[in-house]
Amino acid sequence: MEFDEYLAGLDEPALAALLRARPDVLVEPAPRGFAELAQRLSSASSLVAVLQTLNRDQLVAGEAITAGTQHLLDRRLFREVLPQLQALGLVWGTDLRLPPLLAQHWSFDSDHGPELTGRPELPLTSADAATVSRAAQAAAAALLDGVTSLLDKATERPIAALKKGGIGSRELSRLARELSAEPGSVALWLDLAGASGLLGEVDAGFAPTTDYPEWRQGRPAQRWAQLAVAWYSWPEGGPVRRALLTAAAGGVSVRAVAAEIDWFCPDRDDEDIAVPLREAELLGAVAADTLTELGEFLVGRRDDVVLPEQAAGVVLQSDLTAVVSGVPAPVLAAAAVREGGAVWRFSAASVRSALDAGWRAEDLLRELGELSAVPQPLAYLINDVERRHGHVRVREVRCCVLADEATAAEIEHRLPGFTRLAPTVLSSSDSPANVLALLRKAGYAPVGENPAGAVVVERRPQHRAEPPAMVDKNTLTAEELAARLIAEPHVPIKRGPTFRRLARLNRDLSEPELAWLAEALDTGSDVVIGYRDRKGSRTVRRIRPEQLVDDWLDSWCYLREDDRYFAVANIECVEAAR
Structure with missing residues (x-):
C-alpha cells in the first residue's frame, strides 16, 4: 500500500489527529489531495520537524523496523509504541513501511540502543494550585515590566x-545595573x-521597532503571549524546551522530567537543561516545580x-x-528618571525636561495626585522649577540669548562665547541647541524660541x-x-507545458514535486529545492524561479541574495515554500 492510499483510507478524526501532530503541513499552500499530502509528510523538512519530537522508545522502534529486527523488542512495549509512530504518519501498512528518506536516515543513524524501556515513572508535583498560579502571574508581570523598562531605555x-x-x-x-536586574534576566529580555x-x-x-508602541499599550495577556510564543519557537534548543514542557503537562514534576530529559529528547545537544528550565520560570511557564x-x-x-x-x-x-509597580504612568515617565528597580x-x-516637553506644573501635580498623595x-520642586523655567530664553539667530539685565550680565561674566548686544541681549556663535545645553549645565533653566519669538516645545528623541520582515503564514x-482532503481526495495534477518541459529535464522528481516547481515558475512564487551542484555539494535553497533557459532555472536565491542559475537535472527534491 502506497502512503497516499494509506492516508486516503483514514477516517476524518484519525486524519485530523495526524495533521494535528504534523502542523507544518497546515501552512498554506496546503496540500491538494492525498498525493500532495503524502509528498509533504515525506519531505526532508517535515521529517526533521517530527523527528525532533520523538522520544527514545519511538526512535528505537523506528530503527528496529528499518533494520527488520522489531521482533527482538519487548512485544508489549512495541505494541504501545507502534500506534504512536503510525499516528505521526511515520509507519503505515501491515508490512510496516516508512517514508524512503526516513528509512535511509534510520539505516545510518541507529545508536539509540537495542531495547525499549517504557516511559519513565515520574512523580506528580505536590504544589498548591493557588500558589502556582500566583507565582506564575508574578513572574509574567515581572517579565513584562523588565522588557518594557529595557525597551523604554533603548x-x-x-x-x-x-x-x-x-x-x-x-x-x-x-x-x-541601570535596571537593577540580573545580567541573565536582561539577556533573556533582549532575546525575547x-x-x-x-x-x-x-x-x-x-x-x-515601530511595533513597540502598540505592543506596550496592549493587554498583559497579549503582550506576554507574543514574547512567550517567540521563546517557545526558538530553533536553538527548541526540541529540549518543547520536550521539557510537554512531558510536564498534567501536574508532573518538572524537575523529574529534567532528570529524565535524555529519554524525552534523546537527540538533544549538550546544552544545559538548567537554562531552558530557568527561562521557563522567568516567563511564568513553570513555577514551584509545576507546569x-x-x-x-x-x-x-x-x-x-x-x-x-x-x-x-x-x-x-x-x-x-x-x-x-507595573508599567509607569506617562506623567511619571515624563517628570522622573528611573533610579533602579522600582525606584x-x-x-x-x-x-x-517635562516642562520642556510641554507639560505645565499644574498638569504634573494634578496627574501625580491622581496616582498618590503629592x-x-x-x-515645591515642581513649582520652583516652573517659576524659573523660561526665565532665560534662547532665540535662533545663531544665536541671541534674552534675559533680564542682571542675569544677562551674570551669563556674560560666567560663560565664555557670549557678547553683550544690549543690556538684556547676548549673542553667541554657537548653535541654539549647544547654547541651551551649556546654559542648562550651568544651572539655568532656559527655553528655546523660534525666529518669531514663540517658545519651542522640545520632544525627546525616540x-x-x-x-x-515577517512571512505571512496563513494556516488551516x-x-x-482533513475535511477538505476527504471532500476532494484526488486533485488532478496540472500537466501543462512547463510541467512537461521540467519532466523531460528531470526524471527523478515525483509528479507533485514537478507540479510545485512548475507552479512556482508560472506564477513567480517561492519554492524550496534540494540541489546538488557539479562538485557534489548539497544545499537547500528557497528560490523564486523567473524563467527556464535551456536546461537551467534562472531564479532569485534567498540564500545568496542574488540571481542564480540551477541545473534542472540537479534538483533532487522540491517542497512547497512555507
Missing part, C-alpha cells in the same frame, strides 16, 4: 552593538524582544492566556522618589528600528484540512 539611548554584531558583556552589565520583532538594528546599535496555566497554553493544552491587568501602583515619597527619582533636571517637597486547522 528608546532614548540605543543599545550599543559590537562591531562583529550582537551585544557585548560591558553593555549587558550597564543595562543590568528581538525574537518577537520589538527590537531591531539602527545605526547606533539596537532600538525598539503553570501559562505553560499549558504554550504546549497547546489551553486555548488562551489569562493575566490580570497590571495596575500601576505608585507611592510618592518626601525624599523626591517614587516606588512604582524613580524626581530632580530639577527631570522636571525641567508630598510637599515634590510640589530611536526606532524597522521591524523584521487540522479539522479544516
Whole structure:
C-alpha cells in the first residue's frame, strides 16, 4: 500500500489527529489531495520537524523496523509504541513501511540502543494550585515590566552593538545595573524582544521597532503571549524546551522530567537543561516545580492566556522618589528618571525636561495626585522649577540669548562665547541647541524660541528600528484540512507545458514535486529545492524561479541574495515554500 492510499483510507478524526501532530503541513499552500499530502509528510523538512519530537522508545522502534529486527523488542512495549509512530504518519501498512528518506536516515543513524524501556515513572508535583498560579502571574508581570523598562531605555539611548554584531558583556552589565536586574534576566529580555520583532538594528546599535508602541499599550495577556510564543519557537534548543514542557503537562514534576530529559529528547545537544528550565520560570511557564496555566497554553493544552491587568501602583515619597509597580504612568515617565528597580527619582533636571516637553506644573501635580498623595517637597520642586523655567530664553539667530539685565550680565561674566548686544541681549556663535545645553549645565533653566519669538516645545528623541520582515503564514486547522482532503481526495495534477518541459529535464522528481516547481515558475512564487551542484555539494535553497533557459532555472536565491542559475537535472527534491 502506497502512503497516499494509506492516508486516503483514514477516517476524518484519525486524519485530523495526524495533521494535528504534523502542523507544518497546515501552512498554506496546503496540500491538494492525498498525493500532495503524502509528498509533504515525506519531505526532508517535515521529517526533521517530527523527528525532533520523538522520544527514545519511538526512535528505537523506528530503527528496529528499518533494520527488520522489531521482533527482538519487548512485544508489549512495541505494541504501545507502534500506534504512536503510525499516528505521526511515520509507519503505515501491515508490512510496516516508512517514508524512503526516513528509512535511509534510520539505516545510518541507529545508536539509540537495542531495547525499549517504557516511559519513565515520574512523580506528580505536590504544589498548591493557588500558589502556582500566583507565582506564575508574578513572574509574567515581572517579565513584562523588565522588557518594557529595557525597551523604554533603548528608546532614548540605543543599545550599543559590537562591531562583529550582537551585544557585548560591558553593555549587558550597564543595562543590568541601570535596571537593577540580573545580567541573565536582561539577556533573556533582549532575546525575547528581538525574537518577537520589538527590537531591531539602527545605526547606533539596537532600538525598539515601530511595533513597540502598540505592543506596550496592549493587554498583559497579549503582550506576554507574543514574547512567550517567540521563546517557545526558538530553533536553538527548541526540541529540549518543547520536550521539557510537554512531558510536564498534567501536574508532573518538572524537575523529574529534567532528570529524565535524555529519554524525552534523546537527540538533544549538550546544552544545559538548567537554562531552558530557568527561562521557563522567568516567563511564568513553570513555577514551584509545576507546569503553570501559562505553560499549558504554550504546549497547546489551553486555548488562551489569562493575566490580570497590571495596575500601576505608585507611592510618592518626601525624599523626591517614587516606588512604582507595573508599567509607569506617562506623567511619571515624563517628570522622573528611573533610579533602579522600582525606584524613580524626581530632580530639577527631570522636571525641567517635562516642562520642556510641554507639560505645565499644574498638569504634573494634578496627574501625580491622581496616582498618590503629592508630598510637599515634590510640589515645591515642581513649582520652583516652573517659576524659573523660561526665565532665560534662547532665540535662533545663531544665536541671541534674552534675559533680564542682571542675569544677562551674570551669563556674560560666567560663560565664555557670549557678547553683550544690549543690556538684556547676548549673542553667541554657537548653535541654539549647544547654547541651551551649556546654559542648562550651568544651572539655568532656559527655553528655546523660534525666529518669531514663540517658545519651542522640545520632544525627546525616540530611536526606532524597522521591524523584521515577517512571512505571512496563513494556516488551516487540522479539522479544516482533513475535511477538505476527504471532500476532494484526488486533485488532478496540472500537466501543462512547463510541467512537461521540467519532466523531460528531470526524471527523478515525483509528479507533485514537478507540479510545485512548475507552479512556482508560472506564477513567480517561492519554492524550496534540494540541489546538488557539479562538485557534489548539497544545499537547500528557497528560490523564486523567473524563467527556464535551456536546461537551467534562472531564479532569485534567498540564500545568496542574488540571481542564480540551477541545473534542472540537479534538483533532487522540491517542497512547497512555507
